[in-house]
Amino acid sequence: ELAVIVARNKNGETKTYPVVEMEFHPEANQVEYVICPARISENVALKARNIALKVANSFQHIGLLAVEMFQTKDDEIIVNEVAPRTHNSGHYSIEASYTSQFEQHLRSILNLPLGNTDSKVAGIMVNLVGEEGFSGNVVYQNIEEILKMDGVTPHIYGKKQTRPFRKMGHVTIVNNDLSEARKIAENVKNTIRVISK
Template structure:
């Protein structure tokens, strides 16, 4: 099939920053791209060939959108799976497949999948609601502390909380959830695996993630991870095993813990471009967004090696600020070598909302990390 400068149409469910960065690649290759998003102010609106406003969870909206395209992908997992299944049954190529998405969309189902397939993961128990979980804690069936996770709807630190005592339950929604054993770990790592319909597979280098202690969001992504080669090799091997069992098409970001004794435990996965791969736009031979596009169109995969060390700094809304966004001191970081800001196009900021990121590249990973810290302390995402 001719994808380039043709009548071929690619559909993207979700018009956020991931879709916006994917559109950079579709425009580079002159591939017609349609986008569906519930917001009239979605970042993707200005970059797509056609933009449609509508709910990603409404069957008819997703189905009718999907009937207009040749290949359908998504930048967010919260989409109507039944509509995707019907589209697939009618010949529309959906990547990753609805079958893969069903396994991933519910965190309890996802954890069960790891256990069934002998993929190392933290011990856990599933509960129909928080009321049942509280009863289990009261009966000493669950030991404190543990990590509470909502099985559905969580993202960017939402839907996750450390439960240390009875007061920690305050404010939690009474929804289906899991209680996960807290793991003492050295590092949080991630590996992105790419797979085509024809079966070509490539992995990106292992990255290291540093999290904000309060928001439970990634603050820094460091590539390559500052870990032993043997640990990195094991992490990539486990990521490949996860990819093989999901049998996905496109990108699969596999988040992991490196324990104190250097075991690798899978935390969770995302079947799409991922925050842990943003560094690749400047630092890699092939960015994760171009690679996702190559994969879902069954084109040869690109080189995943890094050209230089890369560190990504997330730009999130400052606490205490809501309203029309201002990127304070952005001109100062623009004057630094190897520093590239990406602004997502969200007009309104609020505390901890992802508004952009900055990539720092350098031949020396230690120097890149130093500059990243400087960038983090210089630019502020505030409001008018």
């Protein structure tokens, strides 16, 4: 699955963020990793961005619009879902982009010039969800260990109670090398545990 976030203001100025790739948890059917840039060809990336722009313009949407898409085996792009807001698929932008999706949303709804959507570095987001078998007051076990890792930034959402697969936060990994960022993301995922007291 791929996603593109489109920003559009009242003047009709539009910008797209790079295409991201989403890896899903096989049991929970939740996004586990968001990878930017997506590991796809330039041709497929261009097609995905153009489709996302077409969707946003057809709605005449003001603000951010996350457009989720499936890439078929034949490199066809099928729109799956849209979300008219800041989105999980753009959380990486806080650390990795020149203009975060949150700043961009404010720029677009206030009809200000849109910011640069380019990435400064490769970014990967890891969702933090409650582990199976744990419910109650949340504990982020081993958070100190991931804080020791270069380019790793946790974002905790402040929810006091955890339960299996409840989204509790995310961690962003930035690195000049996407494959290295993906390895660090795996390490983060295997290190931090969202459990209960």
